[in-house]
Structure formats: structure tokens, C-alpha cells
Amino acid sequence: MSVALSDGTTAAIAGYRASLRRRRILLAVLAVVAVLAFLIDIAVGPSLLTVGDALGALFNPDGATPLARTVVWQARLPPAIMAVLVGMALAAAGAEMQTILNNPLASPFTLGISSAAACGAALAIVLGLAIPGLPARWAVSGNAFLFAFASVALLQVVIRFRGAGVETLVLLGIALVFTFNAIVALIQFVASQDALQQLVFWTLGSLGRTQWDGIALVALVLVCVIPFSWRAAWRLTVLRLGEERARGLGVDIGALRFAALLRISLLAAAAVAMVGTIGFIGLVAPHVARLLLGEDHRFLLPGSLLCGAAVMSLAATASEMLVRGAVLPLGIVTALVGLPVFMALILGGRRRG
Amino acid sequence: MSDLVLSDVTAGYRARPVLRGLSCGPIPSGCVTALVGPNAAGKSTLLRAIAGLVQAKGSIRFGAHELVGMSSRQRAHHLAFMPQALPxxxxxxxxxxxxxxxxxxxxxxxxxxxxxxxxxxxxxxxxxxxxxxxxxxxxxxxxxxxxxxxxxxxxxxDPPLLLLDEPTSALDLRRQLEVMGLLAELAREGRTVIVVLHDLSLASRWADHLLVVDQGAAHSFGPSEAVLTPAMLDEVYGVEARIEACSRGGRTLLIDGVSARRPAA
Known part of the structure; x- marks a missing residue:
């Protein structure tokens, strides 16, 4: 402030301030898009309700017919809310995973979280093994969560114990994926016809099983975890410059990665346990957020949350619309819609900068 | 105003000790000290050990603070480290x-x-x-x-201790001089500046002190003119060299060839 800055520097700083404003506006726009997508998800569905009736029942329940009220509040609202929460959880987990693995193609499931969850679910569905003391209707979700969380915990222990780096982490994760897939295949091999069908349906991912207590659980995980992500935003941003540099600036990479993996495992495990494997959201949403907002995690993290919510709501809507009279499993829709989007991002990407 | 004192510093990577009981100092504040030495002598490892990126044993005292065993958070209050790899x-x-x-x-x-x-x-x-x-x-x-x-x-x-690993390796001639001038300026403001340099001419011209690292130990340390001698170059680098007075008054390093005796591998 005492010494005047050069013109070039003054212009650059003005440019930076403008980019801050631009990104705040973009976040606001993303928030509006996410809310609209949520409303569309509620307004549209496989019943005879008109869009107007559905929205009327949502905003003014007392003025709506009992049928509309029931359809909206009991059939449509819980999955719609779950879609938003799961989208947020997977996107936040994906954003952090891409940063700590230093790889934009990573997703929350890269290290085997979804395979582990499927393994846990298979044990519950096929063999009836569950966590003692848990109500029967929670057996599958409980197992899935336990396995997903435990798989990352195992990786944590190994890298802490061996002091291993990112490459080792990824290789171990891949090894876990194959191990769990093999176990699932083995369980499928011995499963009854009926159990096999249930298991396959579970792994496809669906919002149809949504219960209010499940919603509360995912919301709780989000509320507990996201503030810590936010606190780590600058350290994660600096990690984008390279591990050695971040360490040179005083960032404890081991602790940062440990905490990030803990957050990722909680978010992804909660999501997978409630809705099954829904791929691509955790990959595409952070990607889109990065393209729009850059790599400053103060914008990337909230941007990923909003993109995840919006994409998930739209995918949920599409899963109800694509085939008349049927709701496609959400995991299939996100993969089918996500794959082309992803290919477009890869092929059209690398143009920033 | 803090000096850096290294006593019996041992550090290295898994199954490969690089620094073997290196002692040196005090490396004074207010001037630029260049770490020089042949390949794999342990220059970068020494810098990384001071910065806390490599575990070290022994003692690294900066002013009143013992850096060995300090967490990276605490260390960040005292120093900044610029790694060799580019962002x-x-x-x-x-x-x-x-x-x-x-x-x-x-x-x-x-x-x-x-x-x-x-x-x-x-x-x-x-x-x-x-x-x-x-x-x-x-x-x-x-x-x-x-x-x-x-x-x-x-x-x-604005850390009191600045550790830079080959800060000029990618720079053109003019930028090299500008950066070395800037480092001298930062040092004069009271900081301790330690910089790994490969280029001995640059080091002898811009660094106030040289610390010659050879085979994981301090070979010699002192004012540049005192340390940079044909005997040192023969002993550490295995080259025959002359230090000649330049027509403009400075000293110039001339390398004539490989010396008869081979340096220890």
C-alpha cells in the first residue's frame, strides 16, 4: 500500500478480483440450477400428476388433493432429496480424491470403495451375514458401509505403516478392487436365483429404497464432513502444485491425505450404502466444476457439491422418463449419460490455460 | 539474525544413507551461502533435511531453535524451501x-x-x-x-531462513544474475539464504560463503575466495583447474581437464 505497484501487477490483481466475482456469480448460478433440477425431479414422475399439481402439493400441501400430497411427499420427495445428498457426497468425495491422487480421472470408487460395498452387500443378501444388533432392513446398507469404510481404513493403515506414496496407494486400491470383485463373483456363484437377482439389482444403484432415516444419515455425514474439507481447501489447492512443493511450504502431506481419505470414505460409503453403486457422478461433477471454476478449492469444493446435486437430480429425472412406465436403475442412467459427457470432456479438454 | 549450525547430521533414504555425520557452521545470517559439490554428494539431501522433507538425525540449530524433530507446521514459521522440481x-x-x-x-x-x-x-x-x-x-x-x-x-x-535448490537451473543468463542479485539483497536484509548451485562460477561470484559437500560430509566451508581453490577442485571434483584474475578484477574459474587422480566413486 505504501509503494505503488506496477501497471502490469495492478492489472493482474484487478483481473484476479474480477475472477473472484465471476466465480461467485457462477456458484450462485450453479445453486439455482441445482434447485431447479431438484424441482424438476419432483415435478416429473411416473404417475398421472401434472407438473402444476406436483409443485402445488410441494409448496402448498394443504391446498392439494390427498392423492397429490401422498405422491409428492411420500413417493417423490424422499428419493429426490436422496438424489441431491448422494450427488453432493459423491462429488465432494470425487473432488478430494482427484486432488490427493493428483489425477483428474480418479473418482471416489478408484480405490475400491464400491467393490468393497458390493462385497458387504452380497454377504448380507446372499449369505445373510450382517452386523449383529442392526435391524434387518438395515442389514445390507450396514454391511455395505462397513466394508466400504473398512477397505479405505485398510489402505490407510498400509500407507501409514509403510510410508508409501500415491502410486502404491493406487496399486493397492486396484488390488482391492479385484479382490472384492472376485469375492463377489464367488458369492454370486453360490447364490440362489432369487438372491442373485436382488444382488444384481442392488449393485445397479437405485433411489427406490430411500427411507427418511437413510436421508438423515447421509445428511449427517455431509454436515459433519464438509466443514473439514473446507478447512483443508487451501492445503488441497497447494497440493495441486506438486507434493514436494506443498511439503516445502509446510503442508503435512501425510496428515492431509489421511484426513482426505477419511472424509472420502465416509462420504462414499454413506452414499453407496444407501443407493448402491452410482458411478460417474463422482468423476464428472468435480470435472465440470473444475472446468467452470478452476482449481482453487474454495470454489472447486462448493462447485462440485452443486454440480453433483444438479447432475444427480437430472439423472434421477431421466431414469423416470427414458422408459415410459418404468424407473430405470439410476446407476445405469448415470453411466449411459455420464460416459458421453466424460468422453467429450476428455477429448475436448486440455484447452484451459 | 540467526545463524545455522549443523552438528553430526545424518540423513538419507530407505537403505541409502546420503549424509554421514555432516557438521558445519555457524552458517551466518545476512549472507548467501552456496552448497556445492559433485553429483550425489548430498547437497539436495542436506537442504531437504534442513527443510524437514527428509528425516535427519543429529542437530540442526537455527538461532535458538532446534529444527530436528520439529513438525512441518512449526518449521514453516522459520523457513521456506524451494524444491528443484518445477511446479x-x-x-x-x-x-x-x-x-x-x-x-x-x-x-x-x-x-x-x-x-x-x-x-x-x-x-x-x-x-x-x-x-x-x-x-x-x-x-x-x-x-x-x-x-x-x-x-x-x-x-x-518472508521467512528468516530461505532454502533454495537450484533456483536458477531453468533461467536465462540475465534472469540468473537478477535472481542471484535478489538473493543477495534478501540476505542483506538479515535472512539466512542457503542455495544449492551447480554452476561454480555463479556460486563463486554471488555467494559470500561456500559449503563444499562431498560424499555426505562437509569438505570445506568458508568465504568463497578461501574455499574455491585448485586443490579443492582436484580433490572433490577430480578436475584440473585454475583460478585466474580477470582483467576487470574479478576471479575466473578455468577448467583445464580431468585430473590424474580419480575422485572416490
Whole structure:
């Protein structure tokens, strides 16, 4: 402030301030898009309700017919809310995973979280093994969560114990994926016809099983975890410059990665346990957020949350619309819609900068 | 004003000790000390051990503080380290990289309004002549420009101990001189500046002190004129060399060839 800055520097700083404003506006726009997508998800569905009736029942329940009220509040609202929460959880987990693995193609499931969850679910569905003391209707979700969380915990222990780096982490994760897939295949091999069908349906991912207590659980995980992500935003941003540099600036990479993996495992495990494997959201949403907002995690993290919510709501809507009279499993829709989007991002990407 | 004293420093990587009981010092504040030595002598390892990136045994005292065993958070209050590797490809802009270097510090040090921080960023950009690059992403910069940004990241926090690993390796001739001049300036302001340099001419011209590292130990340490001798070059580098007076008064290093005796592998 005492010494005047050069013109070039003054212009650059003005440019930076403008980019801050631009990104705040973009976040606001993303928030509006996410809310609209949520409303569309509620307004549209496989019943005879008109869009107007559905929205009327949502905003003014007392003025709506009992049928509309029931359809909206009991059939449509819980999955719609779950879609938003799961989208947020997977996107936040994906954003952090891409940063700590230093790889934009990573997703929350890269290290085997979804395979582990499927393994846990298979044990519950096929063999009836569950966590003692848990109500029967929670057996599958409980197992899935336990396995997903435990798989990352195992990786944590190994890298802490061996002091291993990112490459080792990824290789171990891949090894876990194959191990769990093999176990699932083995369980499928011995499963009854009926159990096999249930298991396959579970792994496809669906919002149809949504219960209010499940919603509360995912919301709780989000509320507990996201503030810590936010606190780590600058350290994660600096990690984008390279591990050695971040360490040179005083960032404890081991602790940062440990905490990030803990957050990722909680978010992804909660999501997978409630809705099954829904791929691509955790990959595409952070990607889109990065393209729009850059790599400053103060914008990337909230941007990923909003993109995840919006994409998930739209995918949920599409899963109800694509085939008349049927709701496609959400995991299939996100993969089918996500794959082309992803290919477009890869092929059209690398143009920033 | 803090001196750096190294006593019996042992450090290395798994199954490969690099520093074997290196002792040296006091390395004084207020001047630039260059770490020189042949390949694999342990120059970078010594710098990384001081910065805390490699576990070290022994004692590394900076002023009243013992750095060995200090957490990276605590260390960040005393020093900044610029690694040899250039910043990797990232969409972060130069200004974001500098803000990050400041904001990623341990909690107690990141206070201050954005306006004050941006003013600080602006002054560092101006000092290094990088203002026009401020809004460009690092992945769009050349190697030399990235190295300048890395240097800016190291000095933005204004640490009393500055550790730089080959800060001029990607720079053109003019930038090299500018950066060495800047380091001398930073040292005169009271900091302790330690820099790994490969180029002995650059080191002898710009560094006040030389620390010659050979086979994981300190071979010699002292004022540049005293340390840079044909005998040292023969012993450490295995080359025949002369130090001649230059027509303009400086000293010039001339390498004649490989000396008869081979340096220990």
C-alpha cells in the first residue's frame, strides 16, 4: 500500500478480483440450477400428476388433493432429496480424491470403495451375514458401509505403516478392487436365483429404497464432513502444485491425505450404502466444476457439491422418463449419460490455460 | 539474525544413507551461502533435511531453535524451501499459487484480509518482475517462468531462513544474475539464504560463503575466495583447474581437464 505497484501487477490483481466475482456469480448460478433440477425431479414422475399439481402439493400441501400430497411427499420427495445428498457426497468425495491422487480421472470408487460395498452387500443378501444388533432392513446398507469404510481404513493403515506414496496407494486400491470383485463373483456363484437377482439389482444403484432415516444419515455425514474439507481447501489447492512443493511450504502431506481419505470414505460409503453403486457422478461433477471454476478449492469444493446435486437430480429425472412406465436403475442412467459427457470432456479438454 | 549450525547430521533414504555425520557452521545470517559439490554428494539431501522433507538425525540449530524433530507446521514459521522440481501442470494462476503459498501456512499465520494479502502478492510479483504473468495459469508458463513463480512462493512468506535448490537451473543468463542479485539483497536484509548451485562460477561470484559437500560430509566451508581453490577442485571434483584474475578484477574459474587422480566413486 505504501509503494505503488506496477501497471502490469495492478492489472493482474484487478483481473484476479474480477475472477473472484465471476466465480461467485457462477456458484450462485450453479445453486439455482441445482434447485431447479431438484424441482424438476419432483415435478416429473411416473404417475398421472401434472407438473402444476406436483409443485402445488410441494409448496402448498394443504391446498392439494390427498392423492397429490401422498405422491409428492411420500413417493417423490424422499428419493429426490436422496438424489441431491448422494450427488453432493459423491462429488465432494470425487473432488478430494482427484486432488490427493493428483489425477483428474480418479473418482471416489478408484480405490475400491464400491467393490468393497458390493462385497458387504452380497454377504448380507446372499449369505445373510450382517452386523449383529442392526435391524434387518438395515442389514445390507450396514454391511455395505462397513466394508466400504473398512477397505479405505485398510489402505490407510498400509500407507501409514509403510510410508508409501500415491502410486502404491493406487496399486493397492486396484488390488482391492479385484479382490472384492472376485469375492463377489464367488458369492454370486453360490447364490440362489432369487438372491442373485436382488444382488444384481442392488449393485445397479437405485433411489427406490430411500427411507427418511437413510436421508438423515447421509445428511449427517455431509454436515459433519464438509466443514473439514473446507478447512483443508487451501492445503488441497497447494497440493495441486506438486507434493514436494506443498511439503516445502509446510503442508503435512501425510496428515492431509489421511484426513482426505477419511472424509472420502465416509462420504462414499454413506452414499453407496444407501443407493448402491452410482458411478460417474463422482468423476464428472468435480470435472465440470473444475472446468467452470478452476482449481482453487474454495470454489472447486462448493462447485462440485452443486454440480453433483444438479447432475444427480437430472439423472434421477431421466431414469423416470427414458422408459415410459418404468424407473430405470439410476446407476445405469448415470453411466449411459455420464460416459458421453466424460468422453467429450476428455477429448475436448486440455484447452484451459 | 540467526545463524545455522549443523552438528553430526545424518540423513538419507530407505537403505541409502546420503549424509554421514555432516557438521558445519555457524552458517551466518545476512549472507548467501552456496552448497556445492559433485553429483550425489548430498547437497539436495542436506537442504531437504534442513527443510524437514527428509528425516535427519543429529542437530540442526537455527538461532535458538532446534529444527530436528520439529513438525512441518512449526518449521514453516522459520523457513521456506524451494524444491528443484518445477511446479507441475495445473490450472492455478500465478496469483492463486502465491496466495496458496501464504494461506496454506499453519493457522496462526494465515490471518490478514484479502486486500492486505493481495497487496503483498503484488509487491512480490513486482520484485520479481512477474506482474504481467499474474493471471496466467502455471501450465501455460515456460520452465523459467515457473521457476520464478516457485521463487516467489518461497519469498512471499518472508521467512528468516530461505532454502533454495537450484533456483536458477531453468533461467536465462540475465534472469540468473537478477535472481542471484535478489538473493543477495534478501540476505542483506538479515535472512539466512542457503542455495544449492551447480554452476561454480555463479556460486563463486554471488555467494559470500561456500559449503563444499562431498560424499555426505562437509569438505570445506568458508568465504568463497578461501574455499574455491585448485586443490579443492582436484580433490572433490577430480578436475584440473585454475583460478585466474580477470582483467576487470574479478576471479575466473578455468577448467583445464580431468585430473590424474580419480575422485572416490
Amino acid at each position: 507441475q501442470d495445473t490450472g492455478l494462476s500465478v496469483i492463486e499459487a502465491l496466495l496458496g503459498a501464504w494461506r496454506a501456512l499453519p493457522d496462526g499465520m494465515v490471518r490478514g484480509s484479502d486486500a492486505a494479502l493481495l497487496d503483498r502478492v503484488g509487491r512480490v510479483l513486482d520484485r520479481l518482475g512477474l506482474g504481467h504473468l499474474g493471471m496466467l495459469s502455471l501450465q501455460s508458463l515456460s520452465g523459467g517462468q515457473r521457476q520464478m513463480v516457485a521463487l516467489a512462493q518461497a519469498i512471499i512468506r
